[in-house]
Amino acid sequence: MAKTVVKYEDIEDVNQFPIGQGLTNDIYAKCLSILAEGDEKIDEIDPILEALHPADIADLIERLPLNKRENLLKHIPAEYLGETIAHLHEEAQEATLTSVINTVTPEGFIQAVDSLESDDRANLLRAFEELEDIKLKREESLLTYDRDTAGGIMQTELVAVSGEWEVGEVLEYMRENKEKLPETISRIFVVAHNNRLLGSISLSRMVRKSLDQKMEDIMRTDSVVVPHDMPKEDVAHLFEKYDMYSCAVVGEGNKLIGKITVDDILDVIIEEQEAGVMRAAGLEEGQDLFAPIIFTTKKRFPWLFINLLTAILASVVIGNFEAEIDQLVALAVLMPIVASMGGNAGTQSMTVAVRGLATKQLTWQNAGYLLWKELRVGGFNGLALALLLSVGTVLWYENPTLGYVIGAATIINHLLAAFAGIVIPVLLEKMGKDPAVSAGVLLTTVTDVGGFFSFLGLAALFLM
Known part of the structure; x- marks a missing residue:
């Protein structure tokens, strides 16, 4: 209906x-x-x-x-x-x-x-x-607290009781103080007299217990807690890993200072997803759709200026082989193919690396294994595409040497793209920079410059 x-x-x-x-x-x-x-x-x-x-x-x-x-x-x-x-x-x-x-x-x-x-x-x-x-x-x-940490997203509205209280006392306390309670309650926290966190218990589990049972006897002491200075992205990862609905936030001495709930984490996840898309394009995260023109222009210009510099660098490489291009026009026709394929291959490797860093699967210690894998993948794909491109070039231009040159350049640039696609994000992460922001423009520079230089350089050696 x-x-x-x-x-x-x-x-x-x-x-x-x-x-x-x-x-x-x-x-x-x-x-x-x-x-x-x-x-x-x-x-x-x-x-x-x-x-x-x-x-x-x-x-x-x-x-x-x-x-x-x-x-x-x-x-x-x-x-x-x-x-x-x-x-x-x-x-x-x-x-x-x-x-x-x-x-x-x-x-x-x-x-x-x-x-x-x-x-x-x-x-x-x-x-x-x-x-x-x-x-x-x-x-x-x-x-x-920094707004990008657990302390910055936590709530101070919570229910904390003594471990010596009985379940009946807790329920009576909640009824008497209903006006002061949080809007939603999923977990009761058990603390010592100095507000040191001892444990916690879900509300649904507590109401199933006898009224005369003490909280210290029914609480769980293995619940996940987070320090106030933990980055909010790491907190979101813990929620996903342990399927949590809420958790305690603690300060020095394991003192309970707040809680984080799943609705706070949903906001973090959505914000990070939106910010990643915006930053990848060089835009300010959270940018207002109808922000003033001058403000928006100022925010976008630096990224475009960086792209201009990288484009000039690629043009300088091409300019150094101007004489070779004048002698063989086919070089001007074919060289964008090498750079473009290398860029696409590098983007695949970079995406794998950025995702691995975001999910904590890729670390400084295991990056070498992933690099070795991506180099082999890049080599195999480069070889397969090089064979296709070489055959097509020979049939079209009737120049076997040109076919060998573009095939070799394709393999070289694919290997370079795989190397850069892993190393650049890992190094940026090690330096405390966000790989999603600048890895793309750096990778494009490497594959463009590498593709043009390898193809035109090999052409200068074997065709001129």
Whole structure:
């Protein structure tokens, strides 16, 4: 049976607004038409925003040009404002916060985000530099942690009890303090008097125990915990490895300072995936789709300038063989083939290396084994393609020596591509650089220069 989609314009009573459909195309179109009318009909957007989830409002904001956002912000319900901004991507969040300054007071903003979880509050207050002097006191400890570490993504809302408490006491404590409890609870942490972590137990397991059993007798002491300074990508790897839903974050002396839940890790995974795609193209991670032109131009220019330098380097190599190319035009026709095939082969090896580094499977200690494997793979593929290319060149140009030259150059460049595809990412990782950012442009330089030099150099030796 086909799902019935309710259109906003067909609804007369806002209470009939479709729940759970999110920001549909019809709702989005309706919002755009209201905003296009300016101040005359802007109040018509109020019932729409009241019915949408804050995440959908954030989605709407990111789809709007900058000059339309401030007018929309004025009509976001006060209780939704903080959570809406928390759902924005980093750069859009910073741009939106600038508009928030013009619509609410700093004190009003703090009140709006006060209902958020501690990690979301800390992230917003990090970005909102204008509130430097009046940040929430209870967030000062979180703001000391790097946002890319476990401490930067953890929440301080948790349930921690003494090991001497009985299950019945814990349940009674949770009922009496229900207003102060986290929105979702999956694990109870057991601590000593100085807040030193002793163990933990899942809520579902605890409620199956007798009410008179002590927490220290039923807790697990082998649960995974993470130090506050562990990179968030490593924390995500632990969640995937051990199929965890939550874990404790500890400081010095194994003191419990917070927890990380699976929804925090989902954010990390999605952010890393998006950032990897953006960085591979030389773009700023979290870049706002409608960021100002000058800002976007400045962010993209350095990467393009680096590409210009590498292209000039390849051109210099070609220029050194200008006389040989003038004598045999076929060289100009065939040399891009050698460089292109080497680039594709190198990209395959580089992708394997970058993925291995990301999953911790590739280390400095076992990189030699992978390099040896990729060299053999590159050699076999280079040999197979060299035979095909040599035969085709001989048949087309009726020049056997030219066929031998392009075949040899193809094998050489494939070996060079395999070597560079593994060594460059590993060296960048060893130097503390992100291989996804600069490995591609370095690899392209190596395969272009190597392909042109090997082909034209061999041609100069054997054809001239």
